[in-house]
Amino acid sequence: xxxxxxxxxxxxxxxxxxxxxxxxxxxxxxxxxxxxxxxxxxxxxxxxxxxxxxxxxxxxxxxxxxxxxxxxxxxxxxxxxxxxxxxxxxxxxxxxxxxxxxxxxxxxxxxxxxxxxxxxxxxxxxxxxxxxxxxxxxxxxxxxxxxxxxxxxxxxxxxxxxxxxxxxxxxxxxxxxxxxxxxxxxxxxxxxxxxxxxxxxxxxxxxxxxxxxxxxxxxxxxxxxxxxxxxxxxxxxxxxxxxxxxxxxxxxxxxxxxxxxxxxxxxxxxxxxxxxxxxxxxxxxxxxxxxxxxxxxxxxxxxxxxxxxxxxxxxxxxxxxxxxxxxxxxxxxxxxxxxxxxxxxxxxxxxxxxxxxxxxxxxxxxxxxxxxxxxxxxxxxxxxxxxxxxxxxxxxxxxxxxxxxxxxxxxxxxxxxxxxxxxxxxxxxxxxxxxxxxxxxxxxxxxxxxxxxxxxxxxxxxxxxxxxxxxxxxxxxxxxxxxxxxxxxxxxxxxxxxxxxxxxxxxxxxxxxxxxxxxxxxxxxxxxxxxxxxxxxxxxxxxxxxxxxxxxxxxxxxxxxxxxxxxxxxxxxxxxxxxxxxxxxxxxxxxxxxxxxxxxxxxxxxxxxxxxxxxxxxxxxxxxxxxxxxxxxxxxxxxxxxxxxxxxxxxxxxxxxxxxxxxxxxxxxxxxxxxxxxxxxxxxxxxxxxxxxxxxxxxxxxxxxxxxxxxxxxxxxxxxxxxxxxxxxxxxxx
Numbered sequence: 001x002x003x004x005x006x007x008x009x010x011x012x013x014x015x016x017x018x019x020x021x022x023x024x025x026x027x028x029x030x031x032x033x034x035x036x037x038x039x040x041x042x043x044x045x046x047x048x049x050x051x052x053x054x055x056x057x058x059x060x061x062x063x064x065x066x067x068x069x070x071x072x073x074x075x076x077x078x079x080x081x082x083x084x085x086x087x088x089x090x091x092x093x094x095x096x097x098x099x100x101x102x103x104x105x106x107x108x109x110x111x112x113x114x115x116x117x118x119x120x121x122x123x124x125x126x127x128x129x130x131x132x133x134x135x136x137x138x139x140x141x142x143x144x145x146x147x148x149x150x151x152x153x154x155x156x157x158x159x160x161x162x163x164x165x166x167x168x169x170x171x172x173x174x175x176x177x178x179x180x181x182x183x184x185x186x187x188x189x190x191x192x193x194x195x196x197x198x199x200x201x202x203x204x205x206x207x208x209x210x211x212x213x214x215x216x217x218x219x220x221x222x223x224x225x226x227x228x229x230x231x232x233x234x235x236x237x238x239x240x241x242x243x244x245x246x247x248x249x250x251x252x253x254x255x256x257x258x259x260x261x262x263x264x265x266x267x268x269x270x271x272x273x274x275x276x277x278x279x280x281x282x283x284x285x286x287x288x289x290x291x292x293x294x295x296x297x298x299x300x301x302x303x304x305x306x307x308x309x310x311x312x313x314x315x316x317x318x319x320x321x322x323x324x325x326x327x328x329x330x331x332x333x334x335x336x337x338x339x340x341x342x343x344x345x346x347x348x349x350x351x352x353x354x355x356x357x358x359x360x361x362x363x364x365x366x367x368x369x370x371x372x373x374x375x376x377x378x379x380x381x382x383x384x385x386x387x388x389x390x391x392x393x394x395x396x397x398x399x400x401x402x403x404x405x406x407x408x409x410x411x412x413x414x415x416x417x418x419x420x421x422x423x424x425x426x427x428x429x430x431x432x433x434x435x436x437x438x439x440x441x442x443x444x445x446x447x448x449x450x451x452x453x454x455x456x457x458x459x460x461x462x463x464x465x466x467x468x469x470x471x472x473x474x475x476x477x478x479x480x481x482x483x484x485x486x487x488x489x490x491x492x493x494x495x496x497x498x499x500x501x502x503x504x505x506x507x508x509x510x511x512x513x514x515x516x517x518x519x520x521x522x523x524x525x526x527x528x529x530x531x532x533x534x535x536x537x538x539x540x541x542x543x544x545x546x547x548x549x550x551x552x553x554x555x556x557x558x559x560x561x562x563x564x565x566x567x568x569x570x571x572x573x574x575x576x577x578x579x580x581x582x583x584x585x586x587x588x589x590x591x592x593x594x595x596x597x598x599x600x601x602x603x604x605x606x607x608x609x610x611x612x613x614x615x616x617x618x619x620x621x622x623x624x625x626x627x628x629x630x631x632x633x634x635x636x637x638x639x640x641x642x643x644x645x646x647x648x649x650x651x652x653x654x655x656x657x658x659x660x661x662x663x664x665x666x667x668x669x670x671x672x673x674x675x676x677x678x679x680x681x682x683x684x685x686x687x688x689x690x691x692x693x694x695x696x697x698x699x700x701x702x703x704x705x706x707x708x709x710x711x712x713x714x715x716x717x718x719x720x721x722x723x724x725x726x727x728x729x730x731x732x733x734x
Contacts, residue, residue: 044148048139048155055135055159058510059128059168063121068171069516071644072106073123074628075099076171078637079110080118086110088262090271091624094616094637094664097650099624100275100288102258104212105173123171130179131168135159137182138390141189145358146398153495154397161389162505162521163327163382169509170519173213174386180210181221182390185361188225192357195234197243204247208254215289217387220372224364232357259285272650274624274643279650293378309380310518311373318374319385325446326522328385328392330502332370334439335392338399339363341431345406358398365391382520396498403432404491407475408484433475436494440468443501453523460504468497600626600669604725605634607698608667611727612636616664620656622646622671639665641679653681661733667693669725689734690726 032038036045071091079086081093088095089103099106108126116122135155143151158164167174187203190196203225210218226244233240259281262270273279275288312321320329339359346356369388373380407429447461474490477483509521600621608618620639621627627640641651659665668690670683 040148044143044152047148047152048136051139051152051155051159052132052136056128056132058159058165058506059131060124061169061510063124063128065513066120066124066169067513067516068120068123070632071099071517071624071628072109072171072173074631075103075106076109076113076123077118077632077635079103079106080113085271088271091274091627091640092617092631092637094639095271096617096637096639097272097624097643097648098274100284100644101173101214102212102281104209105176105214108176109171124169127168127171127175130175131164134175134179134182134390137179137186138394141182141186141358142394142397144189145354146401150397150401152397153400154393156495156499157331157393157396157502158389160499160502160506161328161386161393162330162502162509163519164386164389165506166327166509166514166519166521167383167386169514170383170516172383172519174383177210177213177218178387178390180206180213181218181387184210184221184225185365185390188229189354189358189361191243192229192233192352193354195239197246200229200243200247201250204251205254208251211255212258215285216293217289217384220368220387221365224361224368227364228357228361232352232354232360234352272643272648274640274648274650277649293380294372294376309377311380311382311385314375314377314380316374319370322449323520324382324385326450326501326505327382327520328389330443330446331392331396331439331498333442334435334498335366335395335399337431337435337438338395338403339366341406341435342395342399342402345402355398355402359395359402362391362394362398366395381518383518400432400435400494403435407432407479408487429479433472436468436475436497437472440464440471440497443468443497447501447504450523454508456504456508457523460500463500464497467493467500471497600630601699602633603698605630607693609634609636611666613666614663615666617659618667620651620665620668622669626669641682651679651682653679653685656682656685657733660728661730663730666727666729667725668728686726686728689732690728691732693725693727 034045034049035042036048075085075089075091075098078090078093082090082095084090085093085095086107087103089098089101089106091097091099109123112126113119113122116125135158138158139151139155142154164178184203184206187199187201187206191200191203207218207222207225229244230240233243235243262273262281267279273281273284276283277287310323312318312323318324319332339362342359343356343363346353346359349356366388369385369391373385373388443464444461447457447464450457451461471490471494474486474493478487478490505522508523509519514520605618612618616637617639618634618636619630620641621630622640622642623646624640624644627638630636630638639651642648643650656665656668668682668686670686
């Protein structure tokens with residue numbers, strides 16, 4: 001019977017491979033690059049190249065207009081001006097405070113910016129590269145265990161995952177995180193197949209670098225990694241345990257080296273660790289980026305954050321709600337059914353069976369991420385779930401081919417005796433049609449949610465409905481009539497039905513302006529902050545930079561940073577850590593930035609640069625969002641006194657006095673507007689000793705330029721009584 005199963009291959013442990021071309025046969029080597037190994041079907045490598053080309057097109061479409069996340073953009077820019085800021089991941093080139101993540105992703109983007117200049121495509125290029133690389137890497141891993149058909153489906157599913165397309169067009173660290181985790185998975189599977197130690201060590205090192213990209217999120221897959229190796233790797237139990245012990249040491253070293261170095265440096269010689277409560281990376285690991293993400297404000301460990309959710313309320317159904325459903329859930333029903341059925345079908349295989357080990361890995365990857373993201377009560381953005389996309393995609397490909405084989409051949413394809421296979425084949429033959437029907441029905445539900453949002457989604461809904469119906473009926477008819485071609489045609493229709501919806505969302509993500517802070521794909525389907533109205537939109541499609549792209553010149557006459565090419569303009573963006581923060585153009589527009597109660601305009605920035613008088617920092621403001629915008633607008637270092645949410649203890653009165661007395665800082669914006677206002681002790685002292693700068697000094701009279709957000713009727717010729725811009729000199733420090 002003809003099936004989609006790949007041709008027989010050598011056993012995983014045999015190490016047999018086709019003989020390579022002669023050393024001098026460069027033509028043959030070049031041909032293999034494009035056509036693949038001789039044992040593969042002719043279509044395999046061209047299909048992979050087509051998928052990689054499509055993925056690159058989606059991720060890089062109109063790359064010069066990608067705004068990115070100005071929070072991380074500012075840190076990358078600062079790193080191009082100072083190697084100290086580069087190493088620590090400081091927000092400003094003066095290295096006053098770090099961003100709330102470790103710096104590996106910033107290093108990658110920073111090296112690109114140092115090599116090619118700072119600008120739009122220079123920051124986006126590494127993200128596009130690792131995004132496409134993740135697709136290629138997943139294809140290679142799935143092909144090794146399940147053949148070219150499974151690998152092609154898996155690669156296509158990952159490339160078309162909507163939230164993955166959206167985040168790969170941004171400058172958040174998640175694309176690099178996913179690529180490093182996939183490298184870790186590749187090393188693990190090789191260690192399982194061969195029983196060797198070094199692939200497992202390199203797997204641990206890859207996860208360690210992923211930790212230095214986004215901390216504890218990199219460890220979500222570790223339980224699955226440990227279980228798969230302990231259960232399925234070649235060698236005795238003692239040897240497997242010893243290998244895991246060595247790999248654990250490698251994991252600890254590769255994860256902790258930067259943290260240990262930073263925490264050993266005296267606090268006076270390094271920037272404040274943004275997001276921490278005690279100025280240590282360790283507190284950031286276990287608090288804000290650890291238990292705080294899981295337990296939210298209720299966490300008693302470290303800095304818990306405010307539990308802001310831009311993806312709806314926590315619960316097992318979160319990933320299916322109106323915000324998250326269209327981003328990641330399209331293939332979840334199919335993947336879940338394929339995982340369960342695949343493990344059942346491999347139940348009698350040997351302990352070291354490579355296919356079952358791979359299913360355990362991808363199933364663990366999927367389940368662990370699902371539970372973590374669905375139940376997390378801390379800060380949660382929709383784009384976080386891009387980390388679970390490889391697990392879903394791998395199960396769609398590997399599980400789909402496994403179900404297809406079972407559908408066509410019954411248990412005989414799994415090695416059972418023919419008589420027993422014939423008796424049970426019919427019952428298990430219903431699983432594939434049921435899985436296709438379930439995911440098709442769910443795709444129609446998702447597309448119904450956005451009906452009326454555009455022709456693209458209407459066409460996708462029709463395609464899903466027709467292809468899904470053809471697939472299910474064709475599979476059943478082919479089963480009863482035993483027509484192989486009909487079954488094969490139905491299987492292709494099933495692939496179309498399962499991927500048409502994600503493809504529509506992905507095209508939308510690639511061709512529409514996205515929010516740099518909270519990128520999502522498809523049309524807006526609901527509010528964030530628990531899903532209720534009035535919060536920051538969980539599916540906002542607006543630009544995160546006040547309506548201007550990274551490459552546009554700033555408004556108000558601000559000059560480009562010295563030595564740079566194109567660069568991002570201002571805007572209030574960042575990886576939200578507070579329940580009260582809005583995104584992008586919901587807060588700003590026309591070149592103005594919220595200074596924690598006082599609007600900061602390009603005119604004010606021009607004034608500050610003219611009167612900087614040799615100070616290291618142009619200005620001190622309350623939060624990272626405002627500081628990052630001004631850094632990108634002015635090209636000068638700006639102090640964020642309170643970190644992302646304004647609650648960090650980065651600035652104290654004693655430190656402020658020291659900076660002013662030494663001439664390193666002259667200007668500060670103070671406010672008393674509540675959640676993100678300036679420290680009250682600092683605000684009181686500045687108002688008592690500083691000189692208020694009237695708006696008439698830099699403005700021609702626009703009342704919206706510098707008026708306090710808490711007193712819209714304040715005069716344009718004076719600073720609001722609740723806050724404003726102040727000048728401080730050494731003589732003001734008693």
